[in-house]
Amino acid sequence: MTLRYGIIGAGMMGREHMQNLALVDGAAVTAIADPDESMRARAALFAGGAGGEVKLYADHKTMFAADACDAYIIASPNDTHRDILGDALGTSKPLLCEKPLCTTAADCRSILKQAAGRTAPVWVAMEYRYMPPLRRLLEAVAGGAVGTPRMVAIREHRYPFLDKVRQWNRFNRRTGGTLVEKCCHFWDLMRLVTGSDPVRVCASAGVDVNHLDESYGGHVPDIFDNAFVIVDFASGARGMVDLCMFAEGAAWQDVISVAGDAARADAWVPGPGRFSRDGGERAAQFTLSRRADKLVTTETVETDERILQAGDHHGATYFQHLRFRDLIRAGGGAPEVSLDDGLWSVLVGEAAEIAARSGRAVLLEGGELAVPE
Numbered sequence: 603m604t605l606r607y608g609i610i611g612a613g614m615m616g617r618e619h620m621q622n623l624a625l626v627d628g629a630a631v632t633a634i635a636d637p638d639e640s641m642r643a644r645a646a647l648f649a650g651g652a653g654g655e656v657k658l659y660a661d662h663k664t665m666f667a668a669d670a671c672d673a674y675i676i677a678s679p680n681d682t683h684r685d686i687l688g689d690a691l692g693t694s695k696p697l698l699c700e701k702p703l704c705t706t707a708a709d710c711r712s713i714l715k716q717a718a719g720r721t722a723p724v725w726v727a728m729e730y731r732y733m734p735p736l737r738r739l740l741e742a743v744a745g746g747a748v749g750t751p752r753m754v755a756i757r758e759h760r761y762p763f764l765d766k767v768r769q770w771n772r773f774n775r776r777t778g779g780t781l782v783e784k785c786c787h788f789w790d791l792m793r794l795v796t797g798s799d800p801v802r803v804c805a806s807a808g809v810d811v812n813h814l815d816e817s818y819g820g821h822v823p824d825i826f827d828n829a830f831v832i833v834d835f836a837s838g839a840r841g842m843v844d845l846c847m848f849a850e851g852a853a854w855q856d857v858i859s860v861a862g863d864a865a866r867a868d869a870w871v872p873g874p875g876r877f878s879r880d881g882g883e884r885a886a887q888f889t890l891s892r893r894a895d896k897l898v899t900t901e902t903v904e905t906d907e908r909i910l911q912a913g914d915h916h917g918a919t920y921f922q923h924l925r926f927r928d929l930i931r932a933g934g935g936a937p938e939v940s941l942d943d944g945l946w947s948v949l950v951g952e953a954a955e956i957a958a959r960s961g962r963a964v965l966l967e968g969g970e971l972a973v974p975e
Contacts, residue, residue: 604629605628605927606632606671607671607673608632608634608635608674608675609631609633609645609674610635610675610676610678610686611635611636611677611682611700612636612642612644613636613641613678613679613767615677616636618677618913619631619677619919620634620645622909622912622919622920622923623649624912625908625920626923629927631649632656632670633659633670634658635658635659635660635661635664635665636678637661638767642658646658657670663689673697673698674696674697674698675727676700679766679770680705680776680778680783681705681775681778683703683709684704684709687704687713688712691717691720693722695722696724696926696929696934697725698727700727701726702782702951703941703944703947706778707948707971711945714941714942717941721934725929725939726937726941726947727922728787728939728943728944728947729915729918730788730790730791731791731794731918732918732919732922732925733869733886733918733921734916735869735887735903736791736869737921739858739867742890743867747864748860748861748866748867748890749864749865751795751797751839752838752839752863753841753842753860754839754841754858754859755842755861756842758845758846758855759846759855760847760873761847761877762827762848763847772818772825774824774825774955777825778955779826780807780829780845780847780955781807781829781955782948782951782955783951784845784847785845786947786950789833790943790946795860796835796839796841798839799835799836799946800834801834801966802965803831803833803964803966804831804832805829805832807828807829807955807958808826808827809825809826810827812825812847826955826958827848828845829844830843830844831957831958850873853872854870854872855872855873856869856871857869857871858871865891865893866890867891868888868889869886869903870886870888872916875910875911883907885902885904886905889901905917925938945969949969950966956973
């Protein structure tokens with residue numbers, strides 16, 4: 603049976619979902635909803651490879667009313683997620699919502715409350731979990747290769763935020779802020795690796811290089827383009843993010859390191875091929891450094907180039923869709939990335955934004971934010 607997907611949001615991430623679903627066996631994009639007519643038309647070209655006729659809708663409510671899809675994917679701008687999810691939860695279909703779940707923790711909690719008792723799964727799209735080098739790292743940590751994880755260090759040095767419709771991603775009010783929009787992946791990875799919830803967040807961040815000469819409707823972009831963030835966990839583990847969004851020439855876009863009492867594991871992830879000098883894709887790497895004998899094991903993590911070229915997340919969107927498809931075929935059940943996971947990733951990002959702007963540590967007490975006097 604072919605699963606029929608409806609995509610809400612025909613921008614860059616919506617098209618990445620379409621391109622990856624075209625590679626997934628038993629999947630077809632049959633509907634696209636977006637308020638911009640030209641965006642809908644362009645997106646239909648991306649969806650065509652998935653097979654079947656694609657219906658185009660000016661809004662998601664009309665798509666839901668048509669009831670001609672088996673699952674919906676929400677890939678619209680961040681600040682639209684709350685309202686679209688609110689409507690989508692009224693359907694009986696599986697949902698995959700792009701990160702961040704919402705722009706604020708308060709809106710995330712509202713969604714969790716509304717979704718209580720819902721049978722069909724709601725999956726939050728945390729693509730980084732599904733990058734092949736990250737899967738290798740997560741498997742090593744879960745298998746005890748590093749011992750007890752004590753430190754998680756994530757460095758992302760990359761290109762600036764890309765051009766999007768009306769440059770919505772340039773403004774905190776629409777994105778939730780860089781430390782929510784971009785870094786929610788990282789807070790999710792840290793919770794997954796440590797098996798613990800954050801309790802304290804410190805941050806320093808700035809708007810120093812990108813978009814300084816831009817103005818839209820008289821408003822100058824206000825998103826951070828670099829930051830250091832430290833997160834303390836209830837288990838005693840610590841996490842750190844080093845983010846620079848004006849480092850297109852970095853040899854590795856992402857380096858994720860987990861240090862335990864027995865060893866350190868590292869995932870080395872290149873940036874998207876379309877941003878490389880020759881436009882080609884590169885393989886990722888995984889290394890394991892053992893404490894006792896100082897042995898360093900290095901592995902090349904290869905991924906099919908067709909999959910790498912179908913998006914900007916080193917194959918993660920494709921592999922995530924395989925898992926989501928299998929969940930739908932199984933008749934539902936618990937998603938691998940839950941609404942609660944989505945809430946925590948926004949909550950930590952929100953705390954980091956407050957910490958960076960106030961210069962104070964922010965405590966997370968029972969899932970609530972508190973700034974000490």
